Amino acid sequence: MDVLNPFYIFQLFSVILWSADEYYYYAVAIVFMSVISIATSLYTIKKQYVMLHDLVAAHSIVRVSVSDIEEALSTDLVPGDVMVIPSNGTIMPCDAVLVSGTCIVNESMLTGESVPVTKTNLPNPGEGDKEGDGAYSMEEHKRHTLFCGTHIIQTRFYSGELVKAVVVRTGFSTAKGQLVRSILYPKPTDFKLYRDAYLFLLCLVAIAGIGFVYSIVLSIMNKTIIIESLDIITITVPPALPAAMTAGIVYAQRRLKRIGIFCISPQRINICGQLNLVCFDKTGTLTEDGLxxxxxxxxxxxxxxxxxxxxxxxxxxxxxxxxxxxxxxxxxxxxxxxxxxxxxxxxxxxxxxxxxxxxxxxxxxxxxxxxxxxxxxxxxxxxxxxxxxxxxxxxxxxxxxxxxxxxxxxxxxxxxxxxxxxxxxxxxxxxxxxxxxxxxxxxxxxxxxxxxxxxxxxxxxxxxxxxxxxxxxxxxxxxxxxxxxxxxxxxNKLKAETAGVLEDLRRAHIRTVMVTGDNMLTAISVARDCGMIPPQDRVIIADALPSKDGQSIESFSVMSTINISSTDPKSQDQYHFAMSGKSFAVITEHFQDVLQKLVLHGTVFARMAPDQKTQLIEALQSVDYFVGMCGDGANDCGALKRAHGGISLSELEASVASPFTSRTPNISCVPSLIREGRAALITSFCVFKFMALYSIIQYISVTLLYSILSNLGDFQFLFIDIAIILLIVFTMSLNPAWKELVSRRPPSGLISGPLLFSVLTQILICLGFQTIAFLWVRHQAWYDIWTPESE
CATH class of the missing domain: 3.40.1110.10 (Calcium-transporting ATPase, cytoplasmic domain N)
Incomplete structure (x- = not known):
């Protein structure tokens, strides 16, 4: 599908057209660049495919308990089969629920948490015990479930009993399968730059259409009318635009790699240049791992x-x-x-x-x-x-x-x-x-x-x-x-880099939010210590209680205000909301109108479950924030994938679906990523403006020459297209990011007043000078009018 990209199809059309017009040099250059681009892209895709294949592949022999213990291929397992877990450990080929024995499991592949966890068998309900009468639920019985891809380190059993588990899910239905599916089919990135780029190209196509009609009206010689008219389109919409636009991203990706930040979704680099809010996990991210x-x-x-x-x-x-x-x-x-x-x-x-x-x-x-x-x-x-x-x-x-x-x-x-x-x-x-x-x-x-x-x-x-x-x-x-x-x-001590990085983000007018599973007051205290909440500001704890015994939810107070360590009367206008996961769940379900107001001023979200972290990211995005998320991979995977720029501080497999992974175990990678994102975004704007201006200038030149039944020579085209344009485009993108994170962010789209004014002004100036120069030359005494018959 990557080879069938519309731009590559357009390049193929352009190459055929140039060959028909005997413009072989630039056609060969474009073919050369396209082949390299496609080969690189296919190599990357193949490499990711092999990585995914290794991640997914789980072909092994397992012991299955039917009437007797027998061996079977893991690929033949179906829900309902009873597996015997070996005492020396194994890699789980499916999701299964323990029915006897205990297992010590390393779930880092899924949760990012390197600490082994203990899984116990489903409780056997006794007489009058209603707890065990309910249906099995993956979420409710997570502590009894062995997930696909996790490593069983040890098993424990009693009185010689075998450790057994019942298969509940296989293939892409498993937790690991869903992780792989999220990598194969990620949420599309809806970025204004790319939408505006297509609108801009449509405008260029419209201009090319005018030139196409104009060249036909001029009644050029019949054998060349179609080729010369279509050539106008390839001049106005430059086929080299994709390579030029990608250059800045590629250079930014290389610079990120040098500082230990790895990217699996290069297009996200541009989006990171727009981040105006970053969510942070607390333990292991803002604070040290150890206690x-x-x-x-x-x-x-x-x-x-x-x-x-x-x-x-x-x-x-x-x-x-x-x-x-x-x-x-x-x-x-x-x-x-x-x-x-x-x-x-x-x-x-x-x-x-x-x-x-x-x-x-x-x-x-x-x-x-x-x-x-x-x-x-x-x-x-x-x-x-x-x-x-x-x-x-x-x-x-x-x-x-x-x-x-x-x-x-x-x-x-x-x-x-x-x-x-x-x-x-x-x-x-x-x-x-x-x-x-x-x-x-x-x-x-x-x-x-x-x-x-x-x-x-x-x-x-x-x-x-x-x-x-x-x-x-x-x-x-x-x-x-x-x-x-x-x-x-x-x-739990703060990491040495935390306060300085948060101060840099604050000076750059980038809002910071803490999302943690820890206690509310502990989280607020850490937020004050690291500077996320200034000492003089108020903290308002938002509280919502669920309904009980059929009582209407509206009868409960939505918020209770508590002033925490703030005695300065001047700080009354500066406030921060804090709320727990339970309150967030109630407000999300029953008070959607209040939720938007809370997330606009919310700074601390405590006791948050993993799925609630993802819901918070979505809520922030719904109020037009470009959201970054930084976590250590433990229970942050969903939020890391959903954010515009998710940065995992863990190199474990659970973070493989995160767009960015940092080898630096602290949040200093966040400003670096934003700076490189801004550099790539600004470069993209500059390259797009430059390529658009170059196309229009060449379009004006060719249109003026068509009016006297002439055109540029092959080597003139070649000198303009390669020696001038591509050389400048690829060197322009080499500019590194500014060493400091400033408050002014680049525009998010091409359709903006200042940018359009800049491009249109340049076009009008070039049009005026080219037209005046063309007419002035034609009125000189030494100028001879060229006609086809003069040859």
């Missing part, structure tokens, strides 16, 4: 203790608080190293405990030992050591904002449930008398300072609960009536 433990604040008898720097104290070793820190996570040992979420790693390291899976302890998949428990004798309790085994894990869910584990201390008959998650969520699941009265004030104090706060809770389970009963118990039942244990305070 540092700032301290802990325990709760006893419904009262907060003073904050403590760490939990590695002898007095806390046997406390439920430390036991929760040591067990309530999804860490797993891979090749002797603990792997998992950075927050979980920091939390576990702070306890001073170690992990060991070599002990067999009542079917528990993981054991966590205190460092003093070195010898088996100590483990058994002779020296006070502790061993805790995890009996069941309820993985972290972004929708629920919490995770839970059931564990048992060696030597104890009763089990314990430990809960970890967002403070507001954990507190709502605890007994009211165990939650301190000043809980909200303490939490707000920490989050305003930019700390990331995690809450812990515990529950002593009944002795009648056996291992088998625990495996089938409902999650909601397990997480009810908890006792609040306290808070873990984590510190």
């Amino acid at each position: 540092d433990l700032w301290g802990v604040q325990r709760v006893e008898n419904g009262t907060f203790h003073l904050s403590e720097e760490n939990a590695y104290k002898e007095s806390l070793v046997k406390s439920q608080f430390v036991a929760c820190m040591a067990t309530c996570h999804s860490l797993t040992k891979i090749d002797g190293q603990l792997s998992g979420d950075p927050l979980d790693l920091k939390m576990f390291e702070a306890t001073g405990w170690v992990s060991d899976r070599n002990w067999t302890f009542n079917l528990c998949p993981s054991l966590f030992l205190h460092p003093s428990s070195v010898f088996r004798a100590e483990i058994c309790g002779k020296c006070g050591g502790q061993v805790i085994g995890i009996v069941r894990q309820f993985p972290f869910s972004s929708a629920l904002q919490r995770m839970c584990v059931v564990a048992r201390l060696l030597g104890e008959k009763r089990m314990d449930a430990y809960l970890k998650g967002a403070p507001e969520v954990v507190a709502s699941l605890c007994k009211k008398d165990t939650v301190p009265e000043d809980f909200a004030e303490v939490l707000e104090d920490y989050t305003k300072q930019g700390f990331r706060v995690i809450a812990l809770a515990h529950r002593r389970l009944e002795s009648k609960l056996t291992w088998h009963k625990v495996q089938n118990i409902n999650r909601d039942q397990m997480e009810a009536n908890m006792e609040f244990l306290g808070l873990i305070i984590m510190q």
